[in-house]
Amino acid sequence: MKALFYDGEPKLLPDYPSPKPLLGEALIRLSLAGICNTDLEIAKGYMGFQGVLGHEFVGIVEAAEEEGWLGKRVVGEINCYCGECPLCRRGLFTHCPERTTLGIWGRDGAFAEYLTLPLANLHLVPEEIPDEDAVFVEPLAAALEILEQIEVKPKDKVLVLGDGKLGLLVAQVLALQGCDLLAVGRHAHKLEILKRLGIATHIGEGSWERSFDIVVDCTGTPEGFVQALDLLCPRGTLVLKSTYHGEAEVDLSRLVVDQVTLVGSRCGPFIPALELLRKGQVDVASLISATLSLDEGVRAFQLARKRETLKVLLRP
Amino acid sequence: MKALFYDGEPKLLPDYPSPKPLLGEALIRLSLAGICNTDLEIAKGYMGFQGVLGHEFVGIVEAAEEEGWLGKRVVGEINCYCGECPLCRRGLFTHCPERTTLGIWGRDGAFAEYLTLPLANLHLVPEEIPDEDAVFVEPLAAALEILEQIEVKPKDKVLVLGDGKLGLLVAQVLALQGCDLLAVGRHAHKLEILKRLGIATHIGEGSWERSFDIVVDCTGTPEGFVQALDLLCPRGTLVLKSTYHGEAEVDLSRLVVDQVTLVGSRCGPFIPALELLRKGQVDVASLISATLSLDEGVRAFQLARKRETLKVLLRP
Numbered sequence: 001m002k003a004l005f006y007d008g009e010p011k012l013l014p015d016y017p018s019p020k021p022l023l024g025e026a027l028i029r030l031s032l033a034g035i036c037n038t039d040l041e042i043a044k045g046y047m048g049f050q051g052v053l054g055h056e057f058v059g060i061v062e063a064a065e066e067e068g069w070l071g072k073r074v075v076g077e078i079n080c081y082c083g084e085c086p087l088c089r090r091g092l093f094t095h096c097p098e099r100t101t102l103g104i105w106g107r108d109g110a111f112a113e114y115l116t117l118p119l120a121n122l123h124l125v126p127e128e129i130p131d132e133d134a135v136f137v138e139p140l141a142a143a144l145e146i147l148e149q150i151e152v153k154p155k156d157k158v159l160v161l162g163d164g165k166l167g168l169l170v171a172q173v174l175a176l177q178g179c180d181l182l183a184v185g186r187h188a189h190k191l192e193i194l195k196r197l198g199i200a201t202h203i204g205e206g207s208w209e210r211s212f213d214i215v216v217d218c219t220g221t222p223e224g225f226v227q228a229l230d231l232l233c234p235r236g237t238l239v240l241k242s243t244y245h246g247e248a249e250v251d252l253s254r255l256v257v258d259q260v261t262l263v264g265s266r267c268g269p270f271i272p273a274l275e276l277l278r279k280g281q282v283d284v285a286s287l288i289s290a291t292l293s294l295d296e297g298v299r300a301f302q303l304a305r306k307r308e309t310l311k312v313l314l315r316p
Numbered sequence: 317m318k319a320l321f322y323d324g325e326p327k328l329l330p331d332y333p334s335p336k337p338l339l340g341e342a343l344i345r346l347s348l349a350g351i352c353n354t355d356l357e358i359a360k361g362y363m364g365f366q367g368v369l370g371h372e373f374v375g376i377v378e379a380a381e382e383e384g385w386l387g388k389r390v391v392g393e394i395n396c397y398c399g400e401c402p403l404c405r406r407g408l409f410t411h412c413p414e415r416t417t418l419g420i421w422g423r424d425g426a427f428a429e430y431l432t433l434p435l436a437n438l439h440l441v442p443e444e445i446p447d448e449d450a451v452f453v454e455p456l457a458a459a460l461e462i463l464e465q466i467e468v469k470p471k472d473k474v475l476v477l478g479d480g481k482l483g484l485l486v487a488q489v490l491a492l493q494g495c496d497l498l499a500v501g502r503h504a505h506k507l508e509i510l511k512r513l514g515i516a517t518h519i520g521e522g523s524w525e526r527s528f529d530i531v532v533d534c535t536g537t538p539e540g541f542v543q544a545l546d547l548l549c550p551r552g553t554l555v556l557k558s559t560y561h562g563e564a565e566v567d568l569s570r571l572v573v574d575q576v577t578l579v580g581s582r583c584g585p586f587i588p589a590l591e592l593l594r595k596g597q598v599d600v601a602s603l604i605s606a607t608l609s610l611d612e613g614v615r616a617f618q619l620a621r622k623r624e625t626l627k628v629l630l631r632p
Contacts, residue, residue, distance in 0.1 A: 092550055240572050247568075248568050252541060252566075256581065259411070264576045
């Protein structure tokens with residue numbers, strides 16, 4: 001099968017072996033996949049991953065022990081866990097130390113004609129949701145994870161920093177909470193998507209001082225983290241949504257003096273994400289910059305790296 | 317008056333001018349003061365402070381507009397705020413951007429025969445509490461601040477890292493919550509204080525893996541922070557209690573992947589601290605390593621810097 005493979009640089013392999021589903025797993029034929037910033041970071045060396053890239057997808061179940069799944073359109077949670085370790089027994093499946101993660105850690109990903117995942121990871125996609133929306137379930141779930149971790153109250157002043165793909169989803173999810181929200185980025189055409197939804201936006205630097213109760217850093221850069229800290233009110237909460245290759249210099253004493261709370265936030269709940277898409281409560285279609293064929297996968301990565309690009313989708 | 321002054325190194329000034337209380341302030345005659353690690357960090361350049369050192373004290377009100385305060389034995393909260401800025405109006409007095417902080421920022425401290433503080437900062441010391449206990453109210457309040465910020469449940473596995481003065485107070489406060497507590501340090505004679513109170517302790521390295529729901533870093537070093545992170549369970553909470561001079565390298569992606577929460581924690585509530593001391597629910601007397609006269613202030617700092625020393629008190 002065709003697969004977009006990484007072992008130092010992304011490359012298209014025309015005859016990569018099709019995956020064989022293990023007991024309890026499904027074989028899924030790809031319908032559509034999305035390139036995430038994490039994929040771009042992995043292609044810079046983050047996680048030391050080698051294999052088929054990609055973790056955002058929608059596809060059709062082609063093989064599974066349970067016949068009810070056959071032919072069904074699905075999205076899938078990306079962490080595959082042992083189910084037996086102390087963390088799994090506490091329900092912290094996404095933190096299982098034995099886990100593999102689709103296209104990120106120890107498991108071939110979704111940028112290929114076929115992929116496999118445990119049936120326990122799959123969710124049926126309701127008919128009302130087209131593939132072009134369903135492919136956003138994974139990052140939308142990641143945006144929703146913030147609400148699983150912290151309370152966002154209507155009176156909270158909330159800042160979303162970064163107008164990339166994840167930032168635009170995070171801003172839309174937070175806007176639904178009725179909080180006093182501002183989204184700050186560097187690209188008029190990206191912030192325009194939020195503006196159309198009635199969300200307050202700002203381009204470039206501002207003069208807000210340290211007034212935000214909650215800042216969500218979706219910039220994907222160490223500089224963004226420092227800026228986020230500069231805008232956070234004392235006793236405020238800074239949510240970190242970005243993973244990237246490398247370390248940052250942090251003034252820990254400042255966290256203590258300002259009694260700041262930092263919250264690292266990653267994968268989130270799929271079912272509420274599917275519900276938001278089914279009800280049309282978030283606009284993901286506007287985030288699609290281009291849809292390319294897997295054959296053009298290398299070019300798709302080049303395109304996805306450009307600052308002006310939002311989501312690049314891959315079809316098989 | 318005698319004062320222990322810092323302007324690059326701590327020095328005893330025999331004829332430093334006595335402070336003049338402003339409107340709403342009290343003139344306080346020192347009874348007893350304590351040297352905190354923050355004082356040692358300030359004497360290394362932290363905060364860029366210049367003036368009389370010291371912020372832990374108990375003393376007698378010698379002058380105040382409100383006569384009811386005269387002759388009263390008091391302890392005092394160390395942050396002096398404007399009361400009018402947006403943060404003060406929200407009750408975040410200890411984060412007032414215009415604040416001065418006793419012996420730390422813009423205000424002469426307590427290592428002198430006299431000091432001044434606003435009456436609003438003072439708390440009467442109940443008769444049952446001797447000076448030797450009352451001088452611990454400020455750091456004990458800082459330990460209690462953890463409980464103002466996070467929930468500590470009986471089933472939580474909690475680790476206190478660091479057996480310095482603050483670590484021993486934090487461990488005692490957390491032990492009262494009935495959680496599954498372990499205190500880890502490097503000094504048998506310090507951990508012995510906790511052992512006598514029935515608290516589980518461990519000296520040196522251990523093999524606990526990443527199993528703690530809550531880790532409180534009281535080590536005062538960037539290395540301690542890294543160790544704390546290594547022992548924290550995914551989705552756990554790391555409380556930072558230490559301020560020190562300089563920055564630390566932090567792998568922010570790890571905070572995201574493990575969905576860790578970092579909580580910076582500083583000054584805390586005096587009234588519950590006084591209550592714990594009045595009821596004898598914490599042992600602070602065992603933390604006193606030495607009591608020296610202000611005249612020996614420079615030597616007291618040298619003594620306080622030694623690893624084996626716990627609290628050094630100063631009497632006028």
